[in-house]
Amino acid sequence: MTENPTGPSHPATGLARVRTLPPWYLLAAGTLVGGLLGGVYGVVEPPEYTATSYVVAVPTAKSDPATATGFAQAYGRVATQLAVLGDAQVWAGVPVTTLKSSVRTETSPDAPMVAITATSTRPDLAADMANAVSRALTRHANDTKDATRVELQQFARATKPSAPSSASPALVGLVGASAGGLLGGLALLARPRRSDEASGRPASVPGPALAGDTHGAL
Numbered sequence: 001m002t003e004n005p006t007g008p009s010h011p012a013t014g015l016a017r018v019r020t021l022p023p024w025y026l027l028a029a030g031t032l033v034g035g036l037l038g039g040v041y042g043v044v045e046p047p048e049y050t051a052t053s054y055v056v057a058v059p060t061a062k063s064d065p066a067t068a069t070g071f072a073q074a075y076g077r078v079a080t081q082l083a084v085l086g087d088a089q090v091w092a093g094v095p096v097t098t099l100k101s102s103v104r105t106e107t108s109p110d111a112p113m114v115a116i117t118a119t120s121t122r123p124d125l126a127a128d129m130a131n132a133v134s135r136a137l138t139r140h141a142n143d144t145k146d147a148t149r150v151e152l153q154q155f156a157r158a159t160k161p162s163a164p165s166s167a168s169p170a171l172v173g174l175v176g177a178s179a180g181g182l183l184g185g186l187a188l189l190a191r192p193r194r195s196d197e198a199s200g201r202p203a204s205v206p207g208p209a210l211a212g213d214t215h216g217a218l
Contacts, residue, residue, distance in 0.1 A: 047164035050119050051127040053134040054155040057112035057141075063149035068112040071141075071150040076107035076114045079137045087139065092132035094125070102126075103133050113155060123161045130158035 057072040059065055078084060085099045092099060099118075106115040116137070118129035134154060141152035 048119050048121055049123040049126045049161045049164050050117060051123070051130045051158035051161050052115055052117040053130040053158035055114050055116070055134050055138055055152050056155040057114075058151045058153055060145065060149045060151060065112065068150050069109070071148055072112040072114055073107050073109070075137060075141055075152060076105045078140070079103075079105045079114065079116060079133055084133065084136045084140055087136040088129070088132040090132075091135060092125075092129045094129065099129060099133065103129055116158075118158070127158040127160045134158075 055075070057068040057075065059068040080100065080103060082096065085096045085103075088099055089096050102120055103116065103118045106117070107113070114134075114137070116130050116134045118126045118133070120126040120129065134157075138152045138154060141148075141150070145151045
């Protein structure tokens with residue numbers, strides 16, 4: 001039984017198809033797809049707003065600035081603990097879990113100040129959360145000021161942000177296009193080269209020399 005010469009041939013594999021693509025195709029396709037995905041994400045994802053309030057540790061008459069700076073570092077760590085956030089949720093009007101995921105603090109080793117930053121998709125809520133946490137932290141700190149000899153005071157209230165802090169859709173699209181172009185370049189480097197196998201000819205592989213051939217040559 002003979003094979004049908006007109007029958008279907010083996011379908012081209014993915015690697016064989018990649019070999020036939022022009023070099024610029026992968027770069028262009030990766031850039032285009034990455035830019036589209038990034039742009040869509042930037043449009044669909046709601047913008048985020050950030051607001052920051054500041055509190056400052058002030059030494060009492062029986063303390064010194066170095067002590068106040070040290071307690072400011074401690075207050076920065078305490079601000080996101082449940083004891084403080086439990087009171088702040090009442091003034092912010094959001095659950096503790098929301099405050100836990102949306103509020104962060106920053107301190108400086110050279111200044112007795114704590115920055116309390118809140119992020120939200122609503123600009124007014126971002127300011128409310130930052131102010132609520134700073135208010136709760138100030139209250140807890142001043143409950144023990146006779147023992148710590150440090151008083152916590154509000155330095156600046158958070159205000160409603162006028163512009164989002166997250167990246168714009170255009171910027172997200174640009175980042176996506178850059179990432180897609182990079183992936184396309186990596187795929188281009190990993191692209192198989194044309195070989196005898198691509199042209200249908202078996203590659204010639206030298207075999208081990210036989211002993212008889214060696215004696216005949218001699």
